[in-house]
Amino acid sequence: SYELTQPPSVSVSPGQTARITCSGDALAKKYAYWYQKKPGQAPVLVIYEDRKRPSGVPERFSGSSGTMATLTISGAQVEDEADYYCCSTDSSGNPVFGTGTKVTVL
């Protein structure tokens, strides 16, 4: 089965830049999506199609792609503390979520 691997955790101070990577064999050919998940809340889409930002998502969130997808939070805020999941598609076109990264801002 297709796997997307993320670092378990990333820690930054407020105002610093957090980068979360997502690696998978087919990422160079498939779109990546990023979701923010806070405890007790539904996930929120923060990046779609590698680098596009949905309406309402702060500009400090950005995405890049290549052989690895990356979510960057430029000038991280305390409210950005959450789990982040990348998502792409397998050979059947079905969604697959990454392993998840816990971002700590302190």
Next chain:
Amino acid sequence: QVQLQQSGPGLVKPSQTLSLTCGISGDSVSRNNVAWNWIRHSPSGGLEWLGRTLYRSKWIYDYAASVKGRITINPDTSRNQFSLQLDSVTPEDTAVYYCARSLYGMDVWGQGTTVIVSS
């Protein structure tokens, strides 16, 4: 503004069937090329996509290999909703279950339903 409202029991006995419904407002379950998904978040960690249905001149159903054979997702056009049935549940199916729309990524989510599998 599109909203998804989930309903269904929060406690299911082992070997029985988990059934949840996702009501849609502000969009249509039969809108062409829009997928309606079920995802779960288990206590052990991550998000797991379970399956989806979408209408593309006919109804299409896709299921994750991990639950294939136990899962059924059904659209209900008369009530503008879709449902999840997961058969033969075990304690490993204990999770928070979410429904979500895929237009460009999963852009709208339901509020989540905590389902505990226990006798």
